Amino acid sequence: MADSVFAHIVRAPEDPILGVTVAYNKDSSPVKVNLGVGAYRTEEGKPLVLNVVRRAEQMLVNDTSRVKEYLSITGLADFNKLSAKLIFGADSPAIQDNRVTTVQCLSGTGSLRVGAEFLAKHYHERTIYIPQPTWGNHPKVFTLAGLSVKYYRYYDPATRGLDFQGLLDDLAAAPGGAIVLLHACAHNPTGVDPTVDQWEKIRQLMRSKGLLPFFDSAYQGFASGNLDADAQSVRMFVADGGECLAAQSYAKNMGLYGERVGALSIVCKDADVASRVESQLKLVIRPMYSNPPLHGASIVATILKDRQMYDEWTVELKAMADRIISMRQQLFDAVKARGTPGDWSHIIKQIGMFTFTGLNAEQVAFMTREYHIYMTSDGRISMAGLSSRTVPHLADAMHAAVAKAA
Amino acid sequence: MHIQQQSASPSADRRLSVLARHLETSSSVAAKQWIMAAPTSSGTQSVFAHIVRAPEDPILGVTVAYNKDTSPVKLNLGVGAYRTEEGKPLVLNVVRKAEQQLVNDRSRVKEYLSITGLADFNKLSAKLILGADSPAIQENRVTTVQCLSGTGSLRVGAEFLARHYHQRTIYIPQPTWGNHPKIFTLAGLSVKSYRYYDPATRGLHFQGLLEDLGSAPSGAIVLLHACAHNPTGVDPTLDQWEQIRRLMRSKGLLPFFDSAYQGFASGSLDTDAQSVRMFVADGGEVLVAQSYAKNMGLYGERVGALSIVCRNADVASRVESQLKLVIRPMYSNPPIHGASIVATILKDRNLYHEWTLELKAMADRIIRMRQQLFDALRARGTPGDWSHIIKQIGMFTFTGLNKEQVAFMTKEYHIYMTSDGRISMAGLSSRTVPHLADAIHAAVTGARRGVTGY
Numbered sequence: 061m062a063d064s065v066f067a068h069i070v071r072a073p074e075d076p077i078l079g080v081t082v083a084y085n086k087d088s089s090p091v092k093v094n095l096g097v098g099a100y101r102t103e104e105g106k107p108l109v110l111n112v113v114r115r116a117e118q119m120l121v122n123d124t125s126r127v128k129e130y131l132s133i134t135g136l137a138d139f140n141k142l143s144a145k146l147i148f149g150a151d152s153p154a155i156q157d158n159r160v161t162t163v164q165c166l167s168g169t170g171s172l173r174v175g176a177e178f179l180a181k182h183y184h185e186r187t188i189y190i191p192q193p194t195w196g197n198h199p200k201v202f203t204l205a206g207l208s209v210k211y212y213r214y215y216d217p218a219t220r221g222l223d224f225q226g227l228l229d230d231l232a233a234a235p236g237g238a239i240v241l242l243h244a245c246a247h248n249p250t251g252v253d254p255t256v257d258q259w260e261k262i263r264q265l266m267r268s269k270g271l272l273p274f275f276d277s278a279y280q281g282f283a284s285g286n287l288d289a290d291a292q293s294v295r296m297f298v299a300d301g302g303e304c305l306a307a308q309s310y311a312k313n314m315g316l317y318g319e320r321v322g323a324l325s326i327v328c329k330d331a332d333v334a335s336r337v338e339s340q341l342k343l344v345i346r347p348m349y350s351n352p353p354l355h356g357a358s359i360v361a362t363i364l365k366d367r368q369m370y371d372e373w374t375v376e377l378k379a380m381a382d383r384i385i386s387m388r389q390q391l392f393d394a395v396k397a398r399g400t401p402g403d404w405s406h407i408i409k410q411i412g413m414f415t416f417t418g419l420n421a422e423q424v425a426f427m428t429r430e431y432h433i434y435m436t437s438d439g440r441i442s443m444a445g446l447s448s449r450t451v452p453h454l455a456d457a458m459h460a461a462v463a464k465a466a
Numbered sequence: 467m468h469i470q471q472q473s474a475s476p477s478a479d480r481r482l483s484v485l486a487r488h489l490e491t492s493s494s495v496a497a498k499q500w501i502m503a504a505p506t507s508s509g510t511q512s513v514f515a516h517i518v519r520a521p522e523d524p525i526l527g528v529t530v531a532y533n534k535d536t537s538p539v540k541l542n543l544g545v546g547a548y549r550t551e552e553g554k555p556l557v558l559n560v561v562r563k564a565e566q567q568l569v570n571d572r573s574r575v576k577e578y579l580s581i582t583g584l585a586d587f588n589k590l591s592a593k594l595i596l597g598a599d600s601p602a603i604q605e606n607r608v609t610t611v612q613c614l615s616g617t618g619s620l621r622v623g624a625e626f627l628a629r630h631y632h633q634r635t636i637y638i639p640q641p642t643w644g645n646h647p648k649i650f651t652l653a654g655l656s657v658k659s660y661r662y663y664d665p666a667t668r669g670l671h672f673q674g675l676l677e678d679l680g681s682a683p684s685g686a687i688v689l690l691h692a693c694a695h696n697p698t699g700v701d702p703t704l705d706q707w708e709q710i711r712r713l714m715r716s717k718g719l720l721p722f723f724d725s726a727y728q729g730f731a732s733g734s735l736d737t738d739a740q741s742v743r744m745f746v747a748d749g750g751e752v753l754v755a756q757s758y759a760k761n762m763g764l765y766g767e768r769v770g771a772l773s774i775v776c777r778n779a780d781v782a783s784r785v786e787s788q789l790k791l792v793i794r795p796m797y798s799n800p801p802i803h804g805a806s807i808v809a810t811i812l813k814d815r816n817l818y819h820e821w822t823l824e825l826k827a828m829a830d831r832i833i834r835m836r837q838q839l840f841d842a843l844r845a846r847g848t849p850g851d852w853s854h855i856i857k858q859i860g861m862f863t864f865t866g867l868n869k870e871q872v873a874f875m876t877k878e879y880h881i882y883m884t885s886d887g888r889i890s891m892a893g894l895s896s897r898t899v900p901h902l903a904d905a906i907h908a909a910v911t912g913a914r915r916g917v918t919g920y
Contacts, residue, residue, distance in 0.1 A: 118569060166797035336517045
């Protein structure tokens with residue numbers, strides 16, 4: 061019998077983030093805590109489907125006049141319009157001027173990939189600058205799309221905050237026209253965001269060098285609890301009349317994770333360009349998966365277009381954001397109460413689902429071994445995975461890990 | 467060109483000059499050169515100004531034109547989606563049932579699937595295409611990953627091959643689905659074709675196919691339509707499949723099956739999978755892209771699976787790990803809803819059985835339309851041999867009509883179809899067959915329509 065034509069294929073390493081949950085599942089300890097997961101958990105540690113999502117879904121499925129025909133290549137039209145309004149603001153001049161093209165994609169990843177493939181094909185500069193650190197999948201998405209990836213300084217371990225000078229220096233040294241990935245809010249994995257003033261300086265610098273902004277907006281409304289506040293950075297760039305890309309995800313803010321709902325918007329100088337750009341986006345999407353999935357986008361459109369459901373959504377969204385913020389406060393208070401050495405204020409200064417604790421790989425390994433705390437080795441913890449019940453255990457673990465090193 | 471008012475503000479100018487001063491005192495000279503109005507700042511040209519408008523997709527363009535037509539006798543035969551006798555889209559009863567079950571189950575959540583998708587769905591899909599008793603499955607040498615319908619499965623498979631397979635050329639039949647060459651090219655493969663359709667016979671150009679595959683470089687990838695070839699409806703016979711298999715195995719050509727119509731073509735799930743199973747039965751390696759768009763009517767939910775049948779379980783496992791590296795940077799993990807519907811149906815004895823009945827009903831209606839159209843042309847004495855209408859199989863018929871005849875039929879009879887002469891039988895009904903037969907007859911005989919104005 062002949063050999064396999066795939067015999068030479070090397071086993072790919074397991075995804076590090078997913079590996080955390082694999083290890084967690086194997087652990088039989090009753091006090092184990094999974095702080096690796098990038099998905100919201102309730103106080104009871106359970107996944108959450110928003111009430112408004114269940115309602116919308118029921119409505120859709122009970123409507124026997126609904127069919128399952130192919131969406132167009134660019135997806136559900138309503139969904140696209142409503143998504144653009146959500147991120148850019150209902151009164152956005154860019155939308156009114158018809159110079160925004162929005163296409164439905166597969167959550168954030170899919171939106172980033174389609175945007176990047178479009179840029180690799182049509183944009184004059186093939187380099188994208190991404191923050192150091194950033195979500196582990198970012199460099200892979202861009203590289204496979206055909207872009208070349210460089211980094212700009214972002215996180216300062218010394219302050220556990222933003223290395224603003226480093227950021228400005230690195231972007232200033234980038235070639236004119238280069239693409240720059242910006243986390244719209246709730247930077248993943250650090251939770252460190254620029255202030256509004258800092259965003260303004262970043263905007264001015266980028267515009268002066270013709271750097272093309274590509275926003276990754278995965279946490280709108282989920283970070284601060286306010287949809288408009290979390291979109292400020294994006295809107296600032298659109299307000300100056302310039303061009304930008306924005307990848308939106310509904311995975312976290314609508315809890316639609318597995319339904320893969322997202323949108324890519326490209327804000328162009330004028331309507332004619334936007335229209336031509338859209339025609340070319342179709343040529344990226346069609347050979348990738350033809351047209352996007354119907355179900356999740358229909359849920360989003362149902363909610364966004366209905367006044368009451370939209371309001372209900374904002375209330376449930378704020379509740380999730382508030383719970384995470386309260387976990388931050390509780391953890392901070394707990395490590396303070398234990399007199400754990402060090403400045404832990406970054407826990408309450410950082411924003412969004414994740415906290416970059418500042419713990420190193422050895423400390424993390426210790427916490428996993430001795431306290432059954434599961435987290436990524438870069439010291440990132442998901443606040444969404446915490447509850448009032450488990451905060452004390454985590455604080456004990458951190459205290460022990462830090463005291464051990466001291 | 468649109469210019470925002472803000473761009474001319476004195477404060478912006480002030481800010482720019484402050485920035486310029488800042489950069490004068492700091493590092494690079496190069497930075498200074500870029501301070502002036504650059505492409506993405508306001509008041510300047512679009513960085514996308516040079517982008518050319520892409521042509522409209524030809525197949526979708528047919529429906530666009532159809533929608534614009536106000537004639538009461540218009541007929542859309544371009545659409546590649548099933549229509550009922552009433553000309554309406556169909557959601558299978560068993561699909562509605564499964565969906566209700568899922569959505570009413572409040573214990574269900576919407577967490578991310580794993581990169582490879584819903585495990586049940588994958589196992590059941592492999593069984594469906596390869597057969598529940600397939601030794602390849604029992605030997606654990608099949609890896610199956612959930613993908614976005616047929617297109618997504620083809621793209622993921624092709625990107626995997628482009629990265630890991632030693633031969634980067636894929637041979638596709640002439641003609642084939644319009645999207646095939648684009649998928650493979652964007653995935654990184656180089657595309658060649660092999661002869662397939664013979665316009666003279668409106669059947670298979672079998673000799674040409676064997677010659678072209680016979681002269682392909684050893685190890686090349688070959689795309690095979692598992693059944694119901696799109697757009698021609700022309701399939702090899704079992705004997706011809708066996709010859710194709712032997713030739714391909716003798717040259718180490720790697721089969722990549724596109725299975726978009728299992729059960730939908732003949733009405734039998736097993737019959738429509740025979741070509742695939744023949745290749746798997748010889749112990750060799752195979753890729754298969756499965757779609758549930760047509761046979762479960764799940765079009766817009768984008769449900770499909772890519773299976774790679776390998777020599778042994780260890781290879782299959784390593785292959786799966788590498789497939790994840792293709793999927794993760796594309797869309798991370800696949801959508802949950804459609805695959806859950808499929809899994810619900812496939813794993814339940816009763817639902818599965820109901821499905822096979824509804825599937826057969828769709829296939830039977832299409833076969834009836836073929837017979838009715840054939841009979842109608844015969845009744846009109848339309849010149850030519852129209853037996854290909856009942857010999858071809860699946861959703862589409864390659865009528866053999868040329869571009870001019872198609873344009874005539876659109877103009878005079880409001881028949882919408884692709885210019886290659888392909889019609890979707892699914893778009894026909896007993897009520898509209900006579901009108902189509904009239905149109906074909908008129909086009910072929912060169913007759914002009916009896917009334918003026920339309």
